[in-house]
Amino acid sequence: MSAFSLDPAQRAWCAELRTLAAERLRPLAEQGEPGRVNRPLIAALGELGLLKRLFSDAGALDLCLLRESLAHGCTEAETALALQGLGSYPVLQTGTPAQRERVLPEVVAGRAVAAFALSEPDAGSDAAALALEAAPDGNGWRLTGEKRWISNAPEADFCTVFARTGEAPGARGISAFLVPADRPGFSGSALEMLSPHPIGALRFDGVPVSRDDLLGEPGGGFRVAMNTLNLFRPSVGAFAVGMAQAALDTTLEHTAHRTAFGGPLKDLQAVSHQAAEMATRTEAARLLVYAAACAYDSGAADVPQRSAMAKLFATETAQYVVDTAVQLHGARALQRGHLLEHLYREVRAPRIYEGASEVQRGIIAKELYRRSPGEP
Secondary structure: OOOOOOOHHHHHHHHHHHHHHHHHHHHHHHHOOOOOOOHHHHHHHHHOOHHHHHOOOOOHHHHHHHHHHHHHHOHHHHHHHHHHHHHHHHHHHHOOHHHHHHHHHHHHOOOOOEEEEOOEOOEOOOHHHOOOEEEEEOOEEEEEEEEEEEEOOOOOOEEEEEEEOOOOOHHHHEEEEEEEOOOOOEEEEEOOOOOOOOEEEEEEEEEEEEOOOEEOOOOOHHHHHHHHHHHHHHHHHHHHHHHHHHHHHHHHHHHHHOEEOOEEHHHOHHHHHHHHHHHHHHHHHHHHHHHHHHHHHOOOOOHHHHHHHHHHHHHHHHHHHHHHHHHHHHHHHHOOOOHHHHHHHHOOHHHOOOOOHHHHHHHHHHHHHHOOOOOO
């Protein structure tokens, strides 16, 4: 399969997903409460088999096609699915059979809500600087500290939590734990954010965890986090591409039928050239995302660089495309309930989460110089 074209079966699957998103999932999303977990929507993702597909062996490209197609028709469904994957993938990747059996069937069925608890008040982009303490306590640990900017918090049923166990300085002293929401000392609060999905803070007041809760090896948590992000970063780009395509599609429809200055807007060169630029950047972003996903699926050595490039370019492109679409629509695009008003709020956050654009540029530069013949 070429990294730059989809076969007929893939194109048909994407079309089916876009229809599902628009006709089956968007009505559920519209019934949800902003800032709260939409459990009926997550249950529908399970009933439709989309969460099962998320945890299949289909690979990163399938994940990107899934996220792009859902984002085109229902960003809330896309985000709900992605957060289930982000919070649960560490269990799939490094969990014991008992840990997998404990949570994955419930996640796949859409009955359990997951969260990926990495960021802290003073450790966002610099994830290796996290300070949540995992103090030894008999055969286990006690977690003390705070997580912040955590999607699905505080309503998640379980969290993948990254804490400092101190085997070594920096990233080498971080471990990952599977923590149910009902553990004593574990609490949380919602944060009011520019986002329709829930984001909150989590508080750990001596929360007990045991070796049965440890994901992977002590001190191996940072690798668990980075492996998860290397998979999901290109698919964040796919989410962005889906939003950009939706903005482009509604712009083409609008400018073809809206009249001004004696004719349709599309006959104005200033407008048609902007549409051409929007389409070109969207397609370039899509190809970068697909290439990064194929690199991940083939086990290529340059996955970190490609993932960072895809996430960086696609999210920045989506911001440009949505903003331009708003400009071409005028005031109507800012009216509450308009697709572009919704996308304008949605499109900003992906440039920050799972590594801000500046972090992605740092990763790209590091990989470029590491592979440069001029490096000692």
